[in-house]
Amino acid sequence: MLPDSPFRSPAQRAADRAAKRDAVLRAAVRMFNERGFHATSLDDVATSLGISKRTIYHYLASKDQVLLECVTIGLNQLLDAAAEARTEEGSGRARLARFLRRYAEINMDDFGRCVIRTGEEALSAESRPRFRALKRQIDSALRQLLSDAIADGTIAATDVRMTAFALAGALNWPARWHDPSGAMPPDAVAATLVDVLLRGLDPRPVPGPAHSPSERS
Template sequence: MAAPLWKTQAQREQERALKREAVLRAAARAFSEQGFHRTSLDDVAERLNVTKPTIYHYVRSKDEILFECVRIGLERLDSASASAEAQRGGGCGLDRLIVLWTEYARIVTEDFGRCLILVGEDPLPAETRKELRALKGKIDKRFRGLIEQGIADGSIQPCDSKLLAFAAAGALSWIARWHDPAGSLPVDEIARQTIGFFVNGIGLNGAGAGRSRHAGQHASAV
């Protein structure tokens, strides 16, 4: 049977969506490598081997591209945090937090997640930044919620959930800045070791416990 000559509406929409994602992904890589202000739409078009007018079939402006790249990165983190939060019967709070942190490390080393960390929403207009920061706040709230569940079920020692959430997110986000896809360690191994520092600590058999207590007292006084 001969193939149909004309694409259906659904096929055309799917094709457009795939091409738009290709534009966003190429831009996310360019922003991460060159910086937002040093990247032009001509640069993005060159990466895709198309003309600049072609780019405008899929996006209206460079600001819109950055907004979409950051939004996609945030929505992936939001989806991961929502999934971990929903698995109340799937292990203790610490187990679910480790799953979330591992997925977080994976996301921030992918194109959109890396753009989120390396570029973020700061170059965008204030109203746009407000929308994206609201989504960031929702993700942070879920992070803290999992920590607090772990404290409640005894799998995490009592601590300041806000401080732990910020410290872990900062450490995992920084992976996006130094991770080399061609390096010797895969992302999952980097995530495993980084998360292990938080879960297990770095002191051996209690060594340095006194100094740790002193440091904690000093930090609380700052």
């Protein structure tokens, strides 16, 4: 393409399409989080962007696909955070803490919040397997980080499955109660919660054998 050509290159057109598709998803996810999935229509999303609903169909086939894309983005953000934590320097406990902080932060952002606030029951039967598969991958990644920290002795030996459920449950809730316009930013909320949770995983000293009074004298 000549430098002064009025026509956009294929790469520029692809970038424009990706940006417009992202704008639709971002507008939709914010409405889903504020109003609820069932109370939000694609007409509402289109109006907020100053476009027609027909325009949305150029980028996404249905409201169900919009929701699936939104939750997939949030779940992939969590998977990326787990992968990054596993490659970082430090102890197993330090890598676990890094992931848990990012886990909480992501769940207080738009797409992660949608995963928690909407849930699989809003998805169609065709979309749920993909959602469940991604959630299983995140659970597996969390369990592996826990197992690594137990193996190097930086957290106490614990039931990995139940601990993963407890940590995820605690760090999912800020998606429902945290106010983005509040005084405490997401990173501060995440750091505080993770600090509280991990103190419960501190290794305990093994008690020594009991001695009778005559043995101590």
